[in-house]
Amino acid sequence: MTSKGVSHHDKLDRRYMAAALRLSRRNLGLTSTNPSVGTLIVRNDGSGPYIVGRGITASGGRPHAETVALAEAGELARGATAYVTLEPCAHHGRTPPCAEALVTAGIARVVGAASDPDPRVSGKGYAILRAAGLEVTEGVLAEEAACQMAGYMRRSVSKRPEVILKLALSSDGMIGRRGEGQVAITGDIARRQLHMLRAECDAILVGIGTALADNPELTVRLAGLKGRSPARIVLDGQARLPEDSKLVLSSGEVPLYVAVLPGADARRREALERLGIQILATEDYEGRMALPELLEDLAARGMSSVIVEGGAETAKAFIEEGLVDRICLYRGPEEIGEGGIDAPIDETRIPAGFHLVREENYGEDRYMEWVRAV
Numbered sequence: 001m002t003s004k005g006v007s008h009h010d011k012l013d014r015r016y017m018a019a020a021l022r023l024s025r026r027n028l029g030l031t032s033t034n035p036s037v038g039t040l041i042v043r044n045d046g047s048g049p050y051i052v053g054r055g056i057t058a059s060g061g062r063p064h065a066e067t068v069a070l071a072e073a074g075e076l077a078r079g080a081t082a083y084v085t086l087e088p089c090a091h092h093g094r095t096p097p098c099a100e101a102l103v104t105a106g107i108a109r110v111v112g113a114a115s116d117p118d119p120r121v122s123g124k125g126y127a128i129l130r131a132a133g134l135e136v137t138e139g140v141l142a143e144e145a146a147c148q149m150a151g152y153m154r155r156s157v158s159k160r161p162e163v164i165l166k167l168a169l170s171s172d173g174m175i176g177r178r179g180e181g182q183v184a185i186t187g188d189i190a191r192r193q194l195h196m197l198r199a200e201c202d203a204i205l206v207g208i209g210t211a212l213a214d215n216p217e218l219t220v221r222l223a224g225l226k227g228r229s230p231a232r233i234v235l236d237g238q239a240r241l242p243e244d245s246k247l248v249l250s251s252g253e254v255p256l257y258v259a260v261l262p263g264a265d266a267r268r269r270e271a272l273e274r275l276g277i278q279i280l281a282t283e284d285y286e287g288r289m290a291l292p293e294l295l296e297d298l299a300a301r302g303m304s305s306v307i308v309e310g311g312a313e314t315a316k317a318f319i320e321e322g323l324v325d326r327i328c329l330y331r332g333p334e335e336i337g338e339g340g341i342d343a344p345i346d347e348t349r350i351p352a353g354f355h356l357v358r359e360e361n362y363g364e365d366r367y368m369e370w371v372r373a374v
């Protein structure tokens with residue numbers, strides 16, 4: 001093949017992998033503890049490539065993406081190329097190994113993005129394909145795939161969920177006004193984008209200060225994303241969350257966890273428990289809640305990603321302990337001025353090790369997103 005041929009091949013591989021990644025993004029937040037994987041089966045029999053099968057990891061984590069795409073392709077999978085955003089699995093879990101399914105279906109070539117850190121799979125999926133004589137290209141858009149599946153990657157590698165810090169800043173760098181509850185900082189497009197981001201996570205977390213001041217509901221309220229609200233978590237050392245707060249009142253529809261310190265009032269704690277709220281017993285670390293242990297507990301409960309939405313103290317605690325993996329910053333056009341609450345972090349104070357992955361305008365608001373590698 002000429003070098004020109006190779007580069008055309010590369011471009012096509014990247015294009016289909018990008019499409020498989022866009023496809024798999026749809027089920028983010030629905031598949032934990034499994035990642036949301038995407039698969040495209042593409043035939044090329046002379047008249048140019050065309051897609052014969054599409055698959056995303058199903059809600060709840062199974063069936064896997066490859067199974068879904070192969071079922072759609074049927075006999076057309078024979079001789080085709082499969083684009084998979086994660087190395088196909090090699091283990092007999094609750095479903096047979098996808099690597100074997102690809103071989104059996106007669107797939108000729110597999111293009112993979114991210115490698116799977118799961119020790120039951122890592123390297124073995126690709127090895128099965130190669131041993132059966134399939135052509136394998138690994139690592140196409142690997143960074144993009146790992147970034148999108150960061151929750152799965154972080155939980156597999158560090159036994160804790162990915163922590164996403166969301167901040168909405170006024171033009172003068174404030175996140176709100178003292179004693180005022182919720183202050184509108186960003187516009188409607190940013191609000192909708194945030195609800196989409198919430199839907200992709202397994203939990204939304206706030207401190208009790210924010211829960212008391214804002215009385216937020218922390219659900220996804222967007223047409224088209226109904227039923228996609230993740231669990232809510234309140235860091236509430238003393239179990240002060242009021243029984244008539246919106247968080248408690250909506251806990252019948254969307255799970256609510258309240259993380260308390262060992263010294264929390266037993267009666268308050270029991271009152272919340274009686275309302276069906278799940279209490280997370282945390283360790284007291286010199287008067288503060290031990291966040292690494294809390295995160296381990298959340299991972300053990302199957303959560304792969306948590307979005308921290310405030311307030312300043314809670315954000316600061318996660319930043320200072322080096323527990324933030326992704327920063328999503330919205331910068332609105334208005335000033336807050338007098339009585340403003342300073343943001344714990346901004347564009348000029350992004351910790352070392354993070355790199356900018358997105359920068360967009362949502363109406364009058366600027367959106368910026370930074371991640372650090374898992």
Ligand code: AOF
Pocket residue numbers: 034035036037038056057061062063064065066086087088089092093094095098099116118121
């Ligand atoms: C794939 N395709 O779509 C996904 C994969 O509990 P199980 O049997 O579903 O296995 C979970 C593991 O499967 C998970 O840790 C990861 O290694 C892999 N996820 N693999 O081939 C998929 N979601």
Ligand code: ZN
Pocket residue numbers: 064065066088089090096097098099
């Ligand atoms: Zn599989």
